[in-house]
Structure formats: structure tokens, C-alpha cells
Amino acid sequence: MIDRCLNFGTSTETAWNCEIIWSTFEDAFACKDECGLEEDSYSEYVEETRQDIPIDATLFWSGIDVIKDRAMNYSQSCGFVTLGDTLTGCLPDGLSWCGQEPEDEVIEDGCINYESCGKCESNRYTSSMGSFWSQVSSNLANMSSGMVSIMLSGEREGGAFRKESFLTDYELPSLNLGKVHTVRILLYDKTDEESCCNGTVLDLIGEIEDYGFNHTCVDDPDEIDEICEDGKEDRLEDASIFYQCATSTGRSTLTLSSIVYLPVLLSVCKLRNALSSW
Template sequence: MARRPDRKRCIIVTVVVVALFIIVLGLVLGLTLRKEPEQFETTFINRCEKFKGYDCNKLWTAFEQAYVGQDPCKVTVEDYDPFIAAASFKPACNRMMFWSKTKDIVHAFTAKNPCFVTLEDTVLGGVADGLTWCGKEGSSETFTTGCPGWSDCENNTVRSFWNKASAAFADAACGNVTAMLNGAVDTPFSSTSIFGSIEMPRFTSPTVKRLNIVLLTQTNSGANCTNASLKELQNTLAKGITYSCSEMTEAQLQQCSSKPCGNCW
């Protein structure tokens, strides 16, 4: 009979320990769930601050208002209009670089060669490059998981953003513009890509004078400048804009990136 109080005491202690564990676990999970939007906002602001002349808090507010509290499949390109207006930038005539299926290569190139500027090298695209985000109806938070993918719905949060940002970047194109395409695929130019369906159709003469295509090729394989898809590109290019195509290997591009500003192709 003398042992029963000890046993009872052990049971009480166990129950208390389990209860405390559950409470602590709940707090940790709660903090983790709240951490996601905070991290996203911090990343956005930190990236924005690398560009001079912008009110990054204002940019964040305009960006967030485009999708927060909304069905992530019902965010239109127009919802990002306030952000696009706040993220306006000075056009870089003769230096603007577009790309399709060459993202990593083109960004490695512009990182070494400041003569050229991609959308992601401006505040317009730099704040969101590589990120995923969305809102949810009835919520004031930003989510970075559980968001619809690019092809899940037409008006999803990320897709609408890049369509709008790409259009704004193309609207600023002037002088000689360059596009880096992938010669390792059968159709370097696709009329359904962002470059083919959104950016290139916005090039108009005389604002844009010339389109230089840099086709990244592989030795003895892939496409070249006579590719049928590039003929289609020429046929759909606005009248008054001249066209050129240069084939380059990655090794040649690396050599070009180390040269001072000038014509590499």
C-alpha cells in the first residue's frame, strides 16, 4: 500500500510533461507557420534595397495587395498594376537582354557583363526571381507553399506577375535589343513562350531599331540560325525592325562576358 502514492505521483508528472510537450510543440508549429510570410517579405525587402531610389516598403505594399486575400487562381495581370507603376525604371536603350530557355546562362553572363540588363536585373523582376507566393481567401498572409503551379490555372499569382512584369520590361525596350535563345532544342523560338507571346510583340519601330538573336549552340548538334522557328520569328517581327542572328557556344559567350562593353556579336 505504501507504493501507491508514488505511482500516482508518477502518473501526474507524466501527464504534466506530456501536456507541456504538446503546448511547446504547438508554439513551435505556430511560429513556423507564421515565419513563412515574414521570411518572404524580408527577402523581398532585402532584394529591393539593392536597387537605389525605391521606397521598398511602398513596393512591398503594392506587391502584396495584388494577391493577398484572393483566390490564388483568380489573380489577374491588372492586379499588379500598382506594383508595376511603383517599380518603374529608366530604360536601358541598346542594353536590354531578353531570353527564352537560357535563364541560368544569360544571368551568369549579365552578372559578369553589365553592358546588358535582363528583367531580373531590374527591381521589377529582381524582387521575385525564383520565388513562389500566393494568398488565400479570407487570409491577410502570404503563403509560399501550397500555391498553384504555373500550368494549374491561367490566372495564378506567379504566372500573372511574370506576364505583367515581362510586358512592362518589353514596353521599355529601345534601340538595339538582344534575345538569347537555346540552340540545343529543336525550336529555339516558340510563339507561345513569354518572349514569343508577350515580349517580342511589344517591340515597335522606330523605338526598337534592331533585334539581335544570340543562339547558344552545341558542337555538331542542335539548331542553327537557319532553323524554321527563327524564320517564323523574322516573319512575325514588327516592320521596320532589322534582324540578325549569331551562333555562339557557351565557351565563346564566356570570352565575350569578360570583354569591355561593345559588340560581342
């Protein structure tokens, strides 16, 4: 994790204090009950790794890892910013960690357990990793402005959008209505059951409406490509401080050593559905 931090920002004037960053990260969970963290346990780490997010640049994703990879590639090619592109999110990305209390039988690496995490299924958001990802997801949403984008896959088993997710529980509620004016859905892999007019995407539209945001939905891959190209060079310049985290997996890397409104959208969908039924 220290190596990732040292490599992040080497092409910019930003200098990160990587030992302090590691210390704030470790202090949040080491020697603590794996299932007993608070939602703000990583607040000092979040503050130490804070970066300003360019306007209209935030890209969330929800679902299978295929969408995660696609979202990361899209962001870095088109000038958007996902959580994994930020210093906050990239440092522990792909790693596993949890705390263990001092009275546990085996104590090593500063009361950090790398081998048997995942005992908090009853409330995954209070676990060492769950608390982290919920807090940093909320933080990215809170720092977003202008238009934010959400990437989904219509081929996701169970539907493109799920109500029990980080997107629903932390990201959407943390968007600031005073700073964000529109939420744009980018749906890949459209199917008869999942599109901007059908399926669980309509549930997401309802959620967005409930929070008071305008929204638009795009499920044509050519249009999604056009969104990438429109203003890409300016976005890439604004986001040049990101995309510098070459993630890897393994225990050693963690340690110090190493705009469409709902009535219009529904009208378009009704017309599309009517035509498809002919």
C-alpha cells in the same frame, strides 16, 4: 523580399521605399482567388519599381534555366540588362507565392499561400505568379529601345524557340516599333537542327518580321563574345544601377519581416546549307 529591396541601390543615390513596394506587391494578390488575377494586377508595383533601361541594353532569354543563368552572367559581364537585373524582376525572383481567399480554411500571413500554389494550369497567366511575370515582362519590353537581344539555346528540348512562351505572348508584342529598330538573336549551343538557318529559330525570325522589326542572328560563340566586348565599358557604366540584387530562395524572404535583314539572312543560310550538303 524586403531585404533584397533594401540591398538594391545601396551603391547608388537611388532610395527605394521598400515598405510601399512590398505593399503594392502584396495588395495585388493577397486574399484573392489564386487563378483570378488580371493582366494589370501588379501595375502599382511596376510603377513603384520602374527604372529607365539604357538604349541597346535589353536582353531577353527564353527556355531552360541553363539559358537563364547564362543570360544573367552575360548581362552582368557585358553591360546588358535582363528582367532579373532590374528591381522589378529581381525582388521575387526564385520565390513562390499565391493568394487565398478569406473564406479558405487556413488563413495566415495576410491571406498569402506559400505552400500549395500552381492550381491554374488551364490559364497560367491569370495566376498570382503568372500575372506578375506576364506584366513585368511586357513592361521591360515596352521600356526597351534601340537594339534588343534574345538569348536562346539550340540544345533546348523541342527547339530553341517555342510559340507558347512569355517571349511570344508578352515580350515581342510589347516592343515599341517607334523605339526599337532591331531584334538580335544570340543562339548558343548550335546544332544541325537548330541554328540561325534552321529549325525553330526561323519561326522566331518570322515572328520578328511580322512585327516589323529588323533583325540579326548570331550562332557563333566567338561572335557572341565579340558582341560582349564591343562597347562593354560604356554599357557597364550606363547599367551601373542594376546587378545589385542578390537573390535567394525561401518563404521568409518574401515577407515583410525579413543588323541583318531577312533576305540577306536567308541568302547566307541557303549558301551555308548548300555547302554543308557537298
